[in-house]
Amino acid sequence: MSSNVIGAGILGMGSALPERVLTNSDLEKMVDTSDEWIIKRTGISERRILDKGEPVFQLGVKAAERAISDAGIASEDIDLIIAATTSPDYVFPQMSCMIQSKIGAKKAAAFDMNVACSGFVYAMSVAKQFIASGTYKYILIIGCEGLSKLTDWEDRNTCVLFGDGAGAAVMGPVENGYGVLSTYLGADGEMGNVLTLPFCCFTQADLDVRPNKNKNVIWMDGGEVFKFAVKIMEQASLRAIEDANLKVEDIDFVFPHQANIRIIDGALKRLGFTHEKMHLVIQKYGNISSASIPVAMDEALREGKIKKGDNIVLVGFGGGLTWASAVIKWSK
Numbered sequence: 180m181s182s183n184v185i186g187a188g189i190l191g192m193g194s195a196l197p198e199r200v201l202t203n204s205d206l207e208k209m210v211d212t213s214d215e216w217i218i219k220r221t222g223i224s225e226r227r228i229l230d231k232g233e234p235v236f237q238l239g240v241k242a243a244e245r246a247i248s249d250a251g252i253a254s255e256d257i258d259l260i261i262a263a264t265t266s267p268d269y270v271f272p273q274m275s276c277m278i279q280s281k282i283g284a285k286k287a288a289a290f291d292m293n294v295a296c297s298g299f300v301y302a303m304s305v306a307k308q309f310i311a312s313g314t315y316k317y318i319l320i321i322g323c324e325g326l327s328k329l330t331d332w333e334d335r336n337t338c339v340l341f342g343d344g345a346g347a348a349v350m351g352p353v354e355n356g357y358g359v360l361s362t363y364l365g366a367d368g369e370m371g372n373v374l375t376l377p378f379c380c381f382t383q384a385d386l387d388v389r390p391n392k393n394k395n396v397i398w399m400d401g402g403e404v405f406k407f408a409v410k411i412m413e414q415a416s417l418r419a420i421e422d423a424n425l426k427v428e429d430i431d432f433v434f435p436h437q438a439n440i441r442i443i444d445g446a447l448k449r450l451g452f453t454h455e456k457m458h459l460v461i462q463k464y465g466n467i468s469s470a471s472i473p474v475a476m477d478e479a480l481r482e483g484k485i486k487k488g489d490n491i492v493l494v495g496f497g498g499g500l501t502w503a504s505a506v507i508k509w510s511k
């Protein structure tokens with residue numbers, strides 16, 4: 180989809196991270212790993228972790244308040260809230276409703292969306308349709324995760340990877356020709372078993388692969404996810420660029436999902452997207468799933484790296500397996 184009835188873009192952004200820092204040397208004391216291995220194989224030095232009783236949605240509230248203030252609107256103006264999350268505090272009330280209540284967005288409809296790490300770009304695509312059709316004017320989308328609550332802290336294959344955080348955007352009408360130019364979404368359910376988090380119902384196989392037989396933790400076949408991610412990040416980027424009627428050379432900045440620096444390099448260097456065209460946060464936050472793209476965008480904006488008219492690619496992949504990409508012409 181590349182044609183807009185009403186141009187839809189990002190009017191404001193915000194992010195929030197927990198205070199507590201968990202370093203690679205902290206992890207060396209918990210599992211058989213090393214700072215050197217983690218940095219070399221993933222690019223991660225440290226991550227932010229919520230304290231035990233600290234709820235996940237509070238990060239979303241902080242990120243949302245910052246995005247609303249940055250957009251220069253009032254909470255009461257928001258028509259819809261979409262929370263992209265795989266780690267809600269409750270199944271219901273939904274995270275989107277919990278955030279709605281705290282920020283006082285009284286007239287907003289609200290729902291959660293679970294598309295794992297692809298969630299923020301999926302949410303952006305849905306929001307764009309509502310704005311372009313004239314159904315809603317202001318939509319708050321939030322990627323908010325507390326993966327530390329779903330991590331097996333004795334499994335070195337996964338516990339070194341994840342962190343907690345939230346990033347939010349207020350979307351609304353923008354000048355025609357600006358905003359979201361294209362979105363491309365996809366899924367391959369046949370590959371779903373390489374990255375799993377059981378909930379109500381689970382199989383013996385789900386228990387067997389988990390070292391501590393605990394169903395409520397993330398498990399993945401890292402190698403399979405890695406191969407899939409490298410392939411799909413390149414393909415999805417190209418597809419969104421093509422759908423926006425642009426060429427790779429027209430792209431000024433790229434925000435990939437940040438799961439592993441080797442995935443980013445393997446997928447995107449070939450397209451000429453070097454680190455100079457990115458804002459990397461993986462070294463300090465780890466993989467924060469649906470929050471990874473908006474947190475990086477918010478930081479890049481605050482550092483003045485993005486200017487009006489820049490063509491920006493967002494591209495992510497995640498559990499499902501799923502993927503999503505978008506091209507935005509920055510409108511602020």
Ligand code: UT7
Pocket residue numbers: 211212213216217220221296335336337339374399400401402404405408438439466468496497498
């Ligand atoms: O957001 C979407 C979700 N996740 C991802 O995108 C992650 C995708 N996958 C990856 O990033 C990588 O596959 C990992 C970082 C998970 C693993 O890196 P790898 O280079 O693919 O390592 P590997 O799984 O092939 O393991 C190599 C060795 C193994 O030892 P042996 O069997 O060769 O003796 C592992 O047991 O490294 C070992 N290993 C570790 N060693 C030290 C695995 N984890 C660790 C660790 N510290 N934390």
